[in-house]
Amino acid sequence: MSSATPTALAVSPLTTPGPAGAGGRDAPAGPADRARLLVTCRDQPGIVGAVGTFLARAGANVHSLAQHSTAPEGGTFFQRTEFRLPGLAAARAQLEADFTEQVARPYGMDFTLHEERHPKRVAVLVSKTDHCVLDLLWRNRRGELPMTVAMVISNHPDLADDVRSFGVPFFHVPATRDNREQAEERMLELLRGNVDLVVLARYMQIITPAFLDGVGCPLINIHHSFLPAFIGAAPYAKAKGRGVKLVGATAHYVTADLDEGPIIEQDVVRVGHQHTAADLARLGADVERAVLSRAVRWHLEDRVARHGNTTVVL
Incomplete structure (x- = not known):
């Protein structure tokens, strides 16, 4: 069993001071009328x-x-x-x-x-991989994503300084399969009533049905493939081993069925035999950033309508 306890799940010293949901970089208000x-x-x-x-x-x-x-x-x-x-x-x-x-x-x-004068409040969940979360924060700072980033939550402390450089609160909530219930309850304390959207920017923990029921807003996930190919660990090594000719990414809403929620956006890049597994990971990261940012932007702009397990993007 993990040594984590309910006390260990309190806001760590890596967290920017302030109440849950406070701080962050506000998006410029849209036109009032x-x-x-x-x-x-x-x-x-x-x-x-x-x-x-x-x-x-x-x-x-x-x-x-x-x-x-x-x-x-x-x-x-x-x-x-x-x-x-x-x-x-x-x-x-x-x-x-x-x-x-x-x-x-x-x-x-x-x-x-x-x-439009009320941009949506967004929380980002991330583990150690930084390219998606930093891209979202960068686009938000440039005014490309009309949102208020309320917080970033991670099950690892590694990205605290990078996130803080954008003026966004960083919360470290240790999470493993052994303390998942406690970790999710702590995250719900931070999120519930404070955000309109949660983005999983390479958050490498399973989201339980109980968390989905309790969070009270949609979740968007980025998946490093055209679903369901090459799921799990080391997807690009698996792709190299199969001699793939396309590397893709999929952004979708999160449901209780793992990686099977309504798809918002997908894209691919062509690769060949000369590319190493590291090349595939680099090219795949580029696609992931682009696909996730488009999906988040469309949601922020109220362009995505859910219809059963599909979406209509208007």
Whole structure:
């Protein structure tokens, strides 16, 4: 058994001082009067017109609209609408109430409304491998990822200084298969109610169903292959041993079924016999960074709609 105890799972000296969820680098607030409206319902005539007419009558100007139906007849309809409405913050409550009564209820519609001035709060979980977490923090600092990084949690202390250099709190929560329940409970204390998204940036611990039930927000994972090829340890050595011609990465939502959640984004790079296992790992890391950053950005921008075990990216 591990020597870790509940006391050992308290915030370690490597942690930036401050309460759970405090600190971090805030994303610049988006335009105060801009918002995104996402709707889902059974496909039927008149949905686009009803949404557009409602927004026009409310005084909103639509500047982007994307839609998709899963089938020409009897499918599920998805629509993402970006609009600007002067005085949105003050008008939001009434706008949502009116939309519910005039559009959502008649069409049997589920909807969400997100104001751009409120970037999502994100936590990143990582182990020792640094390329994905540092890429996310770098893109956030450059303004490419509109999010507030609330914290980074790791089961190892190795990346504390690197993370701190971005002004982000670092929490070391030792986690092994022997103390998994205690470790997850400590992480839930840090995360619950403090974040809108958790990103697994090469966090090499199994996430249990109990953790998924308790965290209260979506989780996105990056997997170093086209699922399910070459899972487990040393994937690039396994790939080299099979003479692969493509190295890929997959970003997906986390579910209780390990590595089988809805896929958000994938990509590949071509390789050949001249590449060593180290070359494959280097090229694979490049793909992982790109795939994960795209998936996170699309989620932050409310572009990803889940439909069963698939996704629609609008």
